[in-house]
Amino acid sequence: MDDPHPFAPSGRGGKRIVVMASGNGSNLQALIDACADGRLKAAVVGVIVNRRDAYARERAAQAGIPCEYLPLKPYTEAGRPRADYDADVAERVAAYSPDLIVLAGWMHVLSSAFLDRFPGKVINLHPALPGMFAGTHAIERTFEAYQRGEVTGGGIMVHVVAPEVDAGPVIAQAEAPILPDDTLETFEARLHAAEHALLVEATRRALGG
Numbered sequence: 001m002d003d004p005h006p007f008a009p010s011g012r013g014g015k016r017i018v019v020m021a022s023g024n025g026s027n028l029q030a031l032i033d034a035c036a037d038g039r040l041k042a043a044v045v046g047v048i049v050n051r052r053d054a055y056a057r058e059r060a061a062q063a064g065i066p067c068e069y070l071p072l073k074p075y076t077e078a079g080r081p082r083a084d085y086d087a088d089v090a091e092r093v094a095a096y097s098p099d100l101i102v103l104a105g106w107m108h109v110l111s112s113a114f115l116d117r118f119p120g121k122v123i124n125l126h127p128a129l130p131g132m133f134a135g136t137h138a139i140e141r142t143f144e145a146y147q148r149g150e151v152t153g154g155g156i157m158v159h160v161v162a163p164e165v166d167a168g169p170v171i172a173q174a175e176a177p178i179l180p181d182d183t184l185e186t187f188e189a190r191l192h193a194a195e196h197a198l199l200v201e202a203t204r205r206a207l208g209g
Helices: 026-036 056-062 073-077 082-094 138-147 184-206
Strands: 015-021 042-049 067-069 100-103 122-126 153-160 170-177
Touching (some): 026 184, 042 056, 042 082, 073 082, 122 184, 138 153, 153 184
Parallel strands (some): 015 042, 042 067
16 A cells, blocks of 8 residues: 555645546546646545546556555455445545545445545446446347337436435436437447546535535
């Protein structure tokens, strides 16, 4: 594990964001860019990843942002409960004194051991509309439902994180139609492009902008 970096610079207006990611980090990049160009009066002061190969680590490095790799596997191999992992992650996140924690592709359900440490300060991006396709593989499940004639499209939402999976008060949402000639890949690409703008707007609202 990398050392915590509690003295990372505060952003414009003093707002501090910690991003937690597991994969490519394109939404992390959207937040970094929005902070840099002033659309967000804040700064991403820390990044947490739980997968060694997450490209989000490279994005953080390129932006000069401290990044910590905190894997779950050592806990499970030692027979320790997930609550121990969540509590330790919360401790590392707290070192950054965040005003907001953004889950941007964080592939791990956080328990109360984490959430109780930051009440109302954790938000999540989910590639489906409220009440639909909670959990993993939401985009694939949406497209399969479209092929069965059960839905006409999908969407994205950003919500305050609750103990229930992909639940909690919705901050922002947007619909994403599925076009007749769409493949899963083209639908997914269009959805991801829409995610970036929605996440930036939802983060601005969550910070009180």
